[in-house]
Each structure stands twice: as structure tokens, then as C-alpha cells.
Amino acid sequence: MPTQRTPSATRRALLGSALVSLLPPAMAAGPLTRRIPSSGEALPVVGLGSWITFNVGGDEAAREACVEVVRAFFAEGGRVIDSSPMYGSSQPTIGYALARLGRPAALFSAEKVWIGDAARGPAQMEASRAYWGVARFDLMQVHNLLSWQQHLPRLFEMKAAGQLRYVGITTSEGRRHAEIEQVMRAQPIDFVQLSYNLLDREAEQRLLPLAQERGIGVIVNRPFREGALLQQLSRHRLPGWAAEIGCEHWSQVALKFVVSHPAVTCAIPATSQVAHLRQNMAAARGPLPDAALRSRMARDVAAL
Amino acid sequence: MSEGWTDWLSYRPSDFLMFSPRIYWRLFESLNLAFWPLQAGVALAALAWLGWVGRDAGGPGRAAARAALAALALGWAITAWAFLWQRLAPIHWLAGYIAPLFLLQAAAMLTLALHGAVQGHADRLRRAVGLSLLVWALLLHPLLAGLAGRPWMQAEFIALASDPTAIATLGLLLMLRSPHWPLRALWALPVAWCVLSAVTLWTMGSAQGWVPWAAVLLAVWAARRG
Numbered sequence: 001m002p003t004q005r006t007p008s009a010t011r012r013a014l015l016g017s018a019l020v021s022l023l024p025p026a027m028a029a030g031p032l033t034r035r036i037p038s039s040g041e042a043l044p045v046v047g048l049g050s051w052i053t054f055n056v057g058g059d060e061a062a063r064e065a066c067v068e069v070v071r072a073f074f075a076e077g078g079r080v081i082d083s084s085p086m087y088g089s090s091q092p093t094i095g096y097a098l099a100r101l102g103r104p105a106a107l108f109s110a111e112k113v114w115i116g117d118a119a120r121g122p123a124q125m126e127a128s129r130a131y132w133g134v135a136r137f138d139l140m141q142v143h144n145l146l147s148w149q150q151h152l153p154r155l156f157e158m159k160a161a162g163q164l165r166y167v168g169i170t171t172s173e174g175r176r177h178a179e180i181e182q183v184m185r186a187q188p189i190d191f192v193q194l195s196y197n198l199l200d201r202e203a204e205q206r207l208l209p210l211a212q213e214r215g216i217g218v219i220v221n222r223p224f225r226e227g228a229l230l231q232q233l234s235r236h237r238l239p240g241w242a243a244e245i246g247c248e249h250w251s252q253v254a255l256k257f258v259v260s261h262p263a264v265t266c267a268i269p270a271t272s273q274v275a276h277l278r279q280n281m282a283a284a285r286g287p288l289p290d291a292a293l294r295s296r297m298a299r300d301v302a303a304l
Numbered sequence: 305m306s307e308g309w310t311d312w313l314s315y316r317p318s319d320f321l322m323f324s325p326r327i328y329w330r331l332f333e334s335l336n337l338a339f340w341p342l343q344a345g346v347a348l349a350a351l352a353w354l355g356w357v358g359r360d361a362g363g364p365g366r367a368a369a370r371a372a373l374a375a376l377a378l379g380w381a382i383t384a385w386a387f388l389w390q391r392l393a394p395i396h397w398l399a400g401y402i403a404p405l406f407l408l409q410a411a412a413m414l415t416l417a418l419h420g421a422v423q424g425h426a427d428r429l430r431r432a433v434g435l436s437l438l439v440w441a442l443l444l445h446p447l448l449a450g451l452a453g454r455p456w457m458q459a460e461f462i463a464l465a466s467d468p469t470a471i472a473t474l475g476l477l478l479m480l481r482s483p484h485w486p487l488r489a490l491w492a493l494p495v496a497w498c499v500l501s502a503v504t505l506w507t508m509g510s511a512q513g514w515v516p517w518a519a520v521l522l523a524v525w526a527a528r529r530g
Contacts, residue, residue: 055323057394059330088322088395173319226318272324 030077031284034265036166037215038190043108045259046284047080048073048277049221049270055088063093065272070097072274074104076281082193082219082268083132084112084143085124091131099133109134110191110219110268112170114143118150141168141193145176145183152187166190172221174202184210193219196264197229198257198301208263217265223258224251224269236304241293246286251276255283257297260290317507323395325508331391332449332458332465339386343446343461349375350442350462354435363424363431369480370417376473377413379463380406387466402497406466409493413473420485430478430530437475437519441468448512467501467516470494474523478530491527495520 033042048070056062070081083090091111098107111128113121129137140155142148148169155167168191171180177194184192184207192211196203200222211218224230233250247253251269258267269280289297336343353372357364364372384406392399416422425431445468446459462468473494477487498516505513 052322052324055395056327057323057331057391058334059327062327062330086322086397088397 031281032259032288034259036190036217036265038166038217043266044077044079044284045264045266046078046255046281047082047108047110047219047266047268048078049268050081050083050090050094051087051221051270052226053270053272054083054090054093056093057089062272063096066093067097067100068274069272069277070094071101072277073281074101074106076278077284078281079106079108080110080219080266080268081107082110082221083128084114085128086112086114086143091128095131095133103133107134108139109137110139110141111137112141112143113151113155114146116147118147118154121151121154136163136165138164139166139168139191140164141170141191143170145169145171145179148183152183152189156188166217168193168217168219170194170221174200177202177207181206181210184214184216189216191217191219191265193221195222196220196258196261197223197225198254198298199225199229201298204261208261212263218263220258220264220267223254223267229254233301233304239300241296244287245289245293247283249279251279252283253297255280256288257294259283260288260294317503321504321507325510327395328508329449329454329458331387332460333455334391335387335464336457336459336461339464343464346379346461346463347442350438354438363479366421366423369422369424370420372476373413373417373422376463376469376476377410377417379469380410380413380473382463383466383469384410387464405493409490412490416482416485416490420482422480422482422485422487425479425481425530427530430526433522433526434475434478437478437523438472440519441472441475445471445515448515452510452512466497470497470501471516471519474498474519478523478526495524
């Protein structure tokens, strides 16, 4: 198992990091994108999570509503959809939506392996693949670091064999950051997924700078604290600076704060409503806050 | 304390709530549509049983006790299959592990009904609290959906939904005694379910969590007093 990147990979990663940039005007009509440091592939800065919102079981009406959310997501230029075997029926719901929409070519599928017995990892990933109905996943992440020592070598082998395109690890709500840092330093992963939002900013201290330094893409989960942040903020009027960055809703403020961090590749807010999806995707358009405004945003929101 | 333990201690009940309240409550709508008119049949049978028991000042006799145990055992089995396994498990992986326990509870209650010597408990307090819990589960629990502003089609009925089934079982067990069979063993799952349900409902932001919680407190209090 390699513990360091090759020089060319490092150069590419640093270049990717340094060029964390918006795509040229040809893509101006679409959402803002960031490049994956390890490959240079561009991804829209706002993706789609599926925790809770797509776990609808056999509820046909709710499943059809999810189809409309996914339809609007692709119509708005979205690409990254993230799920996990831990998310109940979210995987079959995504698979159903993708089949209904004719399997959009733009899809960037991000999945997770979540099982303590690593020997059962391949079967779980195959079950996930069957639920999604995709030929292979673009990104496979070790969910919440569960048995990562056993899963990661297999994921790297699968990547080398072309069965995956990227490998990552995840955590949420600030857990096990020291261990995440250890993995980021020692393993040639393409992505790390973590929680980061206007109030939970621990990742800014070490993990986000380390991701930039090591050329690791960052997927941000829980940008709204599972909705609690927006519920809290909804009691207050939007500050004056929100208009400066084209925000009409608090969700856009929260997302623009997250995706404007130079280390972040994309955020994956979850929603079951098309109107909210469109609000979220609008955060991937227009100006992003600069460092000074980001500081002010965090300060003002913390004071509310 | 190891990092593993501190990691687990950082979790809150909300971290394990993997479905939305709207989807959860709609499970009962699906259940009611699929099984109607079973709900009416169960209510009529239960009212007939209460009339039968009501004639006897000493509480349920042996035949009434065995009939109620057998009927509720069937209710646990239906709840295990139709609610936990078919409807809840797809949105909550834990339900897939709990469903077999519900079937075990059904088997134990049926075994007791078929072979066990059960009779009404002599203590009047236990009988009164037990009867109250039964009546609640049968007639009042289904009203909670409407009172909470949810569609009436989402009402929870004994023998289909787990909360009223568990509450009714606690009520019945309070009313019974058995010289030979360890009835206490039958308390474990209804109590555990009510506690789990209370935490789940509170985490969903529903005040209805107080209902299974209060049922457990009342049943345990009456059992210790009686």
C-alpha cells in the first residue's frame, strides 16, 4: 500500500488545489464548478445528499416526489448524488429516480461502504450498485471510518482495476478528526467527506488546509445541520451582505459560505422538495463571498 | 475512556433517526388501507371480550385470559410482519432485527394461551390499571392521530401498530397471574418497545412520545404496588 503520492500525482494535486477555480465562461450558464484535485475533473459545487429525505420505503407518492427532486437537480446542472447503505431505502429510491429519468449521463455517483466485517464489503458494494443501476460508482467512500484499514486497500485495488474512479473516507459532525487526519496524511485518497457549516467550523483548523496541501477533494455533508441551522436562521431577516452575493434565502447563504472555502469541492445538501432543491442549486451561481465576507458571515450568524 | 467510547457518547438520538416524521406517520395510512376492516373486527372482538370480563368481578377468568392472550399473540405476529418487517424495516434497519423478537413474543403468548394456567389477578389496582391501559390502546390511542392534526387514516390500531399492541399487552399482563409460568418474561419486550418508541417519537418532535412512556410507568407502578 503506497503511503505517499507519486511526484506527478502530488504536482497534479497541488496544481489542482492551486487552480481551485471556476470554469471558463463557456460554462457560465451552468453551476459553478470545482476541480477534483487528483484528476482535474470539474464538479458542480452543489450536489445532492440523500440522508433521511430519500428514505421513503414503499411510499409511492414520496418516491415520485424524489424523482422530481432528482429531475430538477439534473435540470439545474447538478451531478454529484451521495448515498450510503446506512440510509435505509435511499439507494433504491435513487435507482428508481435514475431509471425514470433515463439514467442521466451527467451523474457522478458517490457511495459508501459501511460494514464492520470487511470481507462482506464487496457484497455490500455490489448490492448498492444494483440498487443504483449503474455500471460502476464514480466514488466509493468508507463510511464513518468503519473498518477503514481493511476496506481502503480493496477500494484502491478496485480503482486500479477500473471498477471505481475515486476513493474516499467520510465522517460527520466533527467525529474522529484526528483519525481522519491520519488517513489523509498516509493514504492516497481522492476525497474526504466531513461536516462543515456556518456554525461547525472545526474542519477549518486542520482538515481543510490539509486537504488543500495533500490535493484531496472535500465533500461537505450537513451544511444545514440537518435543517436545524436553517430553522434557527429562519427567525431572522437576511443580513444586508446576503444581496452582495446574490442570496435570497438563508440556505443559499449557508451553502455559499461552505463552497467558497477554497478546499471544498462540493456540498451535498439533502431535500425532498423541488423548491428547496432549486434554492440550493441557485447557491452554485453568482458571486461567492471573499475571505473577508466569509469571516463576517460566520461572525454575524454566530451572533444571531 | 477510549476514543471508541467517546465517539459513541457523542451520538444523540437524532443521529439515529433516519426517516422523516411525514414518512413514518404515512406507514400507518398504508397499514390501515391494506388491512381494513380488520381494525373494526378487532375493536368489536375486544369490546365483546371486555363485556365478558366485566361480568366477572374477579377479573378475567381462565378462558377469557387465554382467549385474550391468543388474540394479542396474533396481534404481535401481524404487527411483526405487516408493520415492522414490511413497512418500517425498509426505512429503519433496526426494525428488521426487532421483527423476529415480536414473533418470539407472539409465540410465547400463544404457548401460554394454549398450555399455561393463567387467571385473573386478585389485586384490584392491577386489574383497574390493566383495564385502563387496554381501553386506552383499543379506543383512545387511535384518536391521537386526529388530535395531533394528522389525517385520521394514520390512526394506530391494536394488532397492526406496535405502540397500542404493546400498551394493550402491558394492560393484559397486569390483569393476569400464573402460578407456574414466568409472566414477567412477557413484560420485557412491550416495555422495551414502549421506551424505544417514546425516544423515537420525542426525537421526531412528537409529544406522543409521552404516551408509551406513561404506559410503561403506570404499568410498572401498578405491578409493584399490586
